[in-house]
Amino acid sequence: xxxxxxxxxxxxxxxxxxxxxxxxxxxxxxxxxxxxxxxxxxxxxxxxxxxxxxxxxxxxxxxxxxxxxxxxxxxxxxxxxxxxxxxxxxxxxxxxxxxxxxxxxxxxxxxxxxxxxxxxxxxxxxxxxxxxxxxxxxxxxxxxxxxxxxxxxxxxxxxxxxxxxxxxxxxxxxxxxxxxxxxxxxxxxxxxxxxxxxxxxxxxxxxxxxxxxxxxxxxxxxxxxxxxxxxxxxxxxxxxxxxxxxxxxxxxxxxxxxxxxxxxxxxxxxxxxxxxxxxxxxxxxxxxxxxxxxxxxxxxxxxxxxxxxxxxxxxxxxxxxxxxxxxxxxxxxxxxxxxxxxxxxxxxxxxxxxxxxxxxxxxxxxxxxxxxxxxxxxxxxxxxxxxxxxxxxxxxxxxxxxxxxxxxxxx
Amino acid sequence: xxxxxxxxxxxxxxxxxxxxxxxxxxxxxxxxxxxxxxxxxxxxxxxxxxxxxxxxxxxxxxxxxxxxxxxxxxxxxxxxxxxxxxxxxxxxxxxxxxxxxxxxxxxxxxxxxxxxxxxxxxxxxxxxxxxxxxxxxxxxxxxxxxxxxxxxxxxxxxxxxxxxxxxxxxxxxxxxxxxxxxxxxxxxxxxxxxxxxxxxxxxxxxxxxxxxxxxxxxxxxxxxxxxxxxxxxxxxxxxxxxxxxxxxxxxxxxxxxxxxxxxxxxxxxxxxxxxxxxxxxxxxxxxxxxxxxxxxxxxxxxxxxxxxxxxxxxxxxxxxxxxxxxxxxxxxxxxxxxxxxxxxxxxxxxxxxxxxxxxxxxxxxxxxxxxxxxxxxxxxxxxxxxxxxxxxxxxxxxxxxxxxxxxxxxxxxxxxxxxxxxxxxxxxxxxxxxxxxxxxxxxxxxxxxxxxxxxxxxxxxx
Numbered sequence: 001x002x003x004x005x006x007x008x009x010x011x012x013x014x015x016x017x018x019x020x021x022x023x024x025x026x027x028x029x030x031x032x033x034x035x036x037x038x039x040x041x042x043x044x045x046x047x048x049x050x051x052x053x054x055x056x057x058x059x060x061x062x063x064x065x066x067x068x069x070x071x072x073x074x075x076x077x078x079x080x081x082x083x084x085x086x087x088x089x090x091x092x093x094x095x096x097x098x099x100x101x102x103x104x105x106x107x108x109x110x111x112x113x114x115x116x117x118x119x120x121x122x123x124x125x126x127x128x129x130x131x132x133x134x135x136x137x138x139x140x141x142x143x144x145x146x147x148x149x150x151x152x153x154x155x156x157x158x159x160x161x162x163x164x165x166x167x168x169x170x171x172x173x174x175x176x177x178x179x180x181x182x183x184x185x186x187x188x189x190x191x192x193x194x195x196x197x198x199x200x201x202x203x204x205x206x207x208x209x210x211x212x213x214x215x216x217x218x219x220x221x222x223x224x225x226x227x228x229x230x231x232x233x234x235x236x237x238x239x240x241x242x243x244x245x246x247x248x249x250x251x252x253x254x255x256x257x258x259x260x261x262x263x264x265x266x267x268x269x270x271x272x273x274x275x276x277x278x279x280x281x282x283x284x285x286x287x288x289x290x291x292x293x294x295x296x297x298x299x300x301x302x303x304x305x306x307x308x309x310x311x312x313x314x315x316x317x318x319x320x321x322x323x324x325x326x327x328x329x330x331x332x333x334x335x336x337x338x339x340x341x342x343x344x345x346x347x348x349x350x351x352x353x354x355x356x357x358x359x360x361x362x363x364x365x366x367x368x369x370x371x372x373x374x375x376x377x378x379x380x381x382x383x384x385x386x387x388x389x390x391x392x393x394x395x396x397x398x399x400x401x402x403x404x405x406x407x408x409x410x411x
Numbered sequence: 412x413x414x415x416x417x418x419x420x421x422x423x424x425x426x427x428x429x430x431x432x433x434x435x436x437x438x439x440x441x442x443x444x445x446x447x448x449x450x451x452x453x454x455x456x457x458x459x460x461x462x463x464x465x466x467x468x469x470x471x472x473x474x475x476x477x478x479x480x481x482x483x484x485x486x487x488x489x490x491x492x493x494x495x496x497x498x499x500x501x502x503x504x505x506x507x508x509x510x511x512x513x514x515x516x517x518x519x520x521x522x523x524x525x526x527x528x529x530x531x532x533x534x535x536x537x538x539x540x541x542x543x544x545x546x547x548x549x550x551x552x553x554x555x556x557x558x559x560x561x562x563x564x565x566x567x568x569x570x571x572x573x574x575x576x577x578x579x580x581x582x583x584x585x586x587x588x589x590x591x592x593x594x595x596x597x598x599x600x601x602x603x604x605x606x607x608x609x610x611x612x613x614x615x616x617x618x619x620x621x622x623x624x625x626x627x628x629x630x631x632x633x634x635x636x637x638x639x640x641x642x643x644x645x646x647x648x649x650x651x652x653x654x655x656x657x658x659x660x661x662x663x664x665x666x667x668x669x670x671x672x673x674x675x676x677x678x679x680x681x682x683x684x685x686x687x688x689x690x691x692x693x694x695x696x697x698x699x700x701x702x703x704x705x706x707x708x709x710x711x712x713x714x715x716x717x718x719x720x721x722x723x724x725x726x727x728x729x730x731x732x733x734x735x736x737x738x739x740x741x742x743x744x745x746x747x748x749x750x751x752x753x754x755x756x757x758x759x760x761x762x763x764x765x766x767x768x769x770x771x772x773x774x775x776x777x778x779x780x781x782x783x784x785x786x787x788x789x790x791x792x793x794x795x796x797x798x799x800x801x802x803x804x805x806x807x808x809x810x811x812x813x814x815x816x817x818x819x820x821x822x823x824x825x826x827x828x829x830x831x832x833x834x835x836x837x838x839x840x841x842x843x844x845x846x847x848x849x850x851x852x853x854x855x856x857x858x859x860x861x862x863x864x865x866x867x868x869x870x871x872x873x
Contacts, residue, residue, distance in 0.1 A: 006611070052634040057626075105612070
């Protein structure tokens with residue numbers, strides 16, 4: 001293979017990273033470059049998206065692979081051993097220089113580094129850690145770093161990743177064990193979960209040390225996340241939501257990312273070849289949101305699924321849940337507790353907070369709610385206000401959009 | 412009319428001093444003309460203010476709101492904030508009444524300002540120039556509101572050890588690793604026109620997006636076109652979108668082309684996964700998953716309803732009484748069953764126990780929908796010239812909705828994913844029918860003959 005220049009490598013290794021759903025640069029500790037020699041800052045709350053790509057996703061980090069060569073043969077993965085994509089490999093130095101050059105021009109918030117597995121898991125992990133170490137120690141880089149860790153690597157190396165990174169992630173890859181053994185025969189759910197468990201313990205230890213000793217180093221302050229591919233195996237939405245809820249509970253994950261399986265060039269034949277189910281992915285994120293922010297249990301979210309265990313595609317899962325629990329509604333916005341207000345479809349956390357603040361001062365009428373919320377029309381059937389009470393809820397409630405008759409038998 | 416002239420568009424301290432004095436003197440909002448900079452107000456005739464008024468307490472939330480709203484470009488902002496200040500003197504807890512129209516309007520303004528600051532943090536792009544003292548990074552940005560000073564601390568914190576300048580139409584800022592200096596407004600021509608690293612950045616931008624999932628609306632919502640002119644990468648967007656469809660088609664075509672080499676291996680893997688299927692509850696009582704069977708290059712793929720008692724025990728489709736009728740009809744129609752792929756819409760046996768017998772029970776919509784995933788995998792692998800639905804359940808699974816056999820029987824129909832489907836009765840119907848059993852059997856055989864002819868025609872055309 002002829003020598004590739006850095007720009008050609010960037011094209012190949014960014015292209016290979018585009019299936020990774022995570023782009024977040026949020027949730028870490030506040031840092032800035034004052035008093036140091038390098039550059040970079042992070043905000044404790046929201047990250048910054050520096051651009052948006054035509055696929056609607058934000059560009060917050062330089063998201064690349066160190067190499068797209070891999071000794072594994074996972075069928076869903078473009079980089080698997082048997083694929084004949086063009087291969088490239090960055091040196092650690094090249095990734096460091098590229099990150100700093102982009103950061104200096106305010107293109108990015110930091111680096112998200114992943115890699116195909118070359119030679120061995122340990123060797124690959126060493127290379128990933130070396131990039132982060134160099135950024136932090138040689139260049140005093142204080143921006144965001146997200147490292148993908150490899151479950152099989154030596155725990156000490158995985159620990160090093162946590163020392164340098166804001167966030168680490170270990171992908172569960174597929175929601176079911178059967179799917180994992182079909183599509184990623186060399187990976188094992190036990191090893192993946194073992195690595196997550198180890199990482200959770202290390203993050204807790206790090207936070208504990210930080211609480212006792214101010215000088216203790218940060219350890220992955222933005223926690224750990226994971227990603228699962230949706231639509232490549234037979235898992236239903238209910239199964240996916242329950243799997244995600246289990247991961248949140250057991251390993252304290254900050255985020256579970258759902259990546260609709262999309263056709264990849266030179267795909268393995270073990271895969272479905274349909275367009276990625278983007279709406280399904282969207283519904284899963286909404287369901288995830290219900291668990292993380294609205295206080296639903298995974299079993300309750302599963303109730304909003306239809307008979308086949310999948311979330312309806314035409315309405316959001318919170319509305320689907322409400323339609324199955326009509327006895328809960330209407331909810332009186334002037335009296336109901338926060339938990340119940342959060343169950344009203346169309347009301348988000350911010351709107352609920354504003355309602356709670358406002359109702360101390362006045363009995364809320366529909367006109368007040370219209371100012372406090374986005375769409376009163378959606379909410380009306382589900383609530384009682386000072387001047388409003390829905391009638392005959394069960395009969396008149398028809399929030400499902402009329403679906404168009406498909407031209408199934410057109411010539 | 413009292414005239415208050417503020418030092419600048421974002422002069423919060425000036426506004427605060429004046430407002431405090433005016434409020435202490437009880438001046439109503441309508442009697443004040445607020446202006447910033449040197450522009451004189453035509454109606455202003457009375458000189459300024461009562462001096463040095465005592466401070467009075469206001470909630471912290473008001474200060475935060477006012478500091479932000481001051482940066483808004485709406486000339487009414489000073490008066491609106493003053494009106495809220497007067498209200499707070501009368502009702503100290505008015506800030507908590509978040510349904511109040513004035514407060515909501517000011518909050519909306521604050522939100523616009525915060526968004527503008529956020530977009531400046533996000534979309535500002537530095538370009539490197541060499542100077543006598545070393546490299547300097549210069550950016551040109553055009554904010555909507557008066558947010559340049561408010562946005563500056565972010566850049567100081569982030570790039571404390573770098574020399575940089577931000578040029579905007581109203582104001583320019585210069586950082587020399589110690590102090591932030593202000594300068595006059597600039598024009599775009601004062602900023603450098605390019606940077607060699609931009610080619611790398613554009614390469615990254617073009618490579619990181621997935622053409623199989625174009626969502627232009629989502630992109631525009633967060634990155635409105637008004638920002639595009641100062642962002643180098645956005646010049647690529649048009650071409651990327653235009654090329655996306657072609658790139659996706661190429662990805663799919665290339666992927667589809669390789670199926671066939673290892674279709675057998677794939678089928679084994681999918682069947683093995685199906686053996687542990689729990690997508691619906693039928694697995695709890697059935698003996699096993701009965702998966703489809705037949706050559707993967709079959710021209711005809713038959714879809715039945717679900718395995719029966721004997722199929723459940725044997726693990727193969729169509730081996731019971733209905734299967735025997737099916738075999739004989741295929742033979743009479745001149746079709747070699749060994750060259751067809753035979754499967755079921757639902758792959759677990761559903762039954763109600765009656766004594767020692769297990770009586771067949773019809774699968775419901777949820778079970779059919781749950782199992783469709785497997786049928787789709789089979790269809791994808793086999794890619795038959797003709798798919799045949801045997802009975803209403805199979806037709807429902809294929810078409811994704813309830814259909815009547817009578818209406819569809821006897822001709823081909825396009826499937827949602829593009830294949831061709833024929834519909835006929837299920838062989839078990841021939842076991843149940845009382846009158847004209849012969850005639851129904853003949854009609855079934857005739858259907859099969861037509862299907863065989865059609866499969867041959869489609870196969871030959873492909």
